[in-house]
Amino acid sequence: MRSPNTTVVLIDDDACIRHFVRASLTDEGMAVFEAATGMQGLSEAATRRPDLLIVDVHLPDIDGIELIREFRRWSTSPLIVLSSMDREADKVAALNAGADDYLTKPFGLPELKARIHAHLRRQACEGATGATTICFGSIVVHLGERRVTREGRPVHLSRIEYRLLAELVRHANQLMTHDELLRAVWGPAHAKDHHYLRVYVGHLRQRLERDPTHPEHIITEAGTGYRLVGTR
Incomplete structure (x- = not known):
């Protein structure tokens, strides 16, 4: 190539x-x-x-x-x-x-x-998605613009953080397995690198959850994966 x-x-x-x-x-x-x-x-x-x-x-x-x-x-x-x-x-x-x-x-x-x-x-x-807007809690994700706000203020995410959030948003309320998220965000070579997910899910919770230690929206499904809940 x-x-x-x-x-x-x-x-x-x-x-x-x-x-x-x-x-x-x-x-x-x-x-x-x-x-x-x-x-x-x-x-x-x-x-x-x-x-x-x-x-x-x-x-x-x-x-x-x-x-x-x-x-x-x-x-x-x-x-x-x-x-x-x-x-x-x-x-x-x-x-x-x-x-x-x-x-x-x-x-x-x-x-x-x-x-x-x-x-x-x-x-x-990145940025080639449609103009879908998804809300959960005080968070608004504008997929078409690659923009995230919290209580009306911009949330600055890294490229990987945004990509992971966008994947969860596109499958809101659905269980996303570790392998599915790793393949979608990092590629097939990382399908077993679960520590990547732990790090970046932690980053997202710090930026988006009211209490990162007791998340309301980015929920862990023990031993399986993650689910984004409370969207509208």
């Missing part, structure tokens, strides 16, 4: 990984800009305004989690983490900071490219 005019910033202190990833993505028609340190990477990202960022969280100068948070202050572009750390706690920390995806080293280039294309496709398709 060719991806003309797609800009990627790749931040990794391993020159071999940068070389192979850049060569592979360049063959796909992408423009790839490399950085060996976090500060160089943030500078490249601020200059290039990439369509997608790839970052190793273990960097020589700054903490990769802090880099993700800094990037998220001004960009909603997809962010994929590459890391040799494979504990669930490490993945949750990166997702909580604002990462969209997490790929453990060593990884295969075909899988990385598949994930990149999946994120770029979803990004291109």
Whole structure:
């Protein structure tokens, strides 16, 4: 799949990984800009305004989690983490900071490219839904405009947070299983990554529920999935 005019910033202190990833993505028609340190990477990202960022969280100068948070202050572009750390706690920390995806080293280039294309496709398709408006509690979700308000005030959601909410809204009052939500929001490769859901459902509850510890609308169906209730 060719991806003309797609800009990627790749931040990794391993020159071999940068070389192979850049060569592979360049063959796909992408423009790839490399950085060996976090500060160089943030500078490249601020200059290039990439369509997608790839970052190793273990960097020589700054903490990769802090880099993700800094990037998220001004960009909603997809962010994929590459890391040799494979504990669930490490993945949750990166997702909580604002990462969209997490790929453990060593990884295969075909899988990385598949994930990149999946994120770029979803990004291109966002906003293509009809002008449906759904309300629950004091929340109003304008699907056609990709806009959410709470008591009339804008609610700022990340790209993944909005995508998850939109999926729940489109299936309001229906049980959405873990696998269904993971496939719809992150893609088939993540169908078993339930910790992704726990993190992002927690984010939505913090932003939308009156009491996130006792949710009224985003309900857990134990061992199965989630259900959005109280819509009108």
